[in-house]
Amino acid sequence: MNTSYNALIVPAQLTQPVRIECVDTAVLSLQELVAGNIESISGRNWHAYLNDEGYRLPQNDRAEVLLREAGVALDDTVNGTAVFLGHGPQGEEAHAPVHLIRLAEQLFDLPLAA
Numbered sequence: 001m002n003t004s005y006n007a008l009i010v011p012a013q014l015t016q017p018v019r020i021e022c023v024d025t026a027v028l029s030l031q032e033l034v035a036g037n038i039e040s041i042s043g044r045n046w047h048a049y050l051n052d053e054g055y056r057l058p059q060n061d062r063a064e065v066l067l068r069e070a071g072v073a074l075d076d077t078v079n080g081t082a083v084f085l086g087h088g089p090q091g092e093e094a095h096a097p098v099h100l101i102r103l104a105e106q107l108f109d110l111p112l113a114a
Helices: 027-034 061-069 098-108
Strands: 004-010 019-024 038-042 046-051 082-087
Touching: 004 061, 004 098, 019 027, 027 038, 027 046, 027 082, 046 061, 061 082, 061 098
Parallel strands: none
Antiparallel strands: 004 019, 004 082, 038 046, 046 082
């Protein structure tokens, strides 16, 4: 079973680039990426993993803008690194959807290789 997929990674620190990276989607690997226990926010055909205690981490303005522009109504701020992946069949992970990557490119004026 495949556990590595191309993810859209949006770090909180503006000095770190938004990027596409092949990530291992095992829980421990995702926890390492978000620096703690994970929670998720879901869109239509994608989801974002975040640190479940994000209030301890720097605010992530880029991920917050991307989530809002992708149609998610947020009640709180988004903090820490956000890892975006797609929904696969039967609840499995999948590559980050191209439309979400294109939206990030437009919002952040960045060319991202998918």
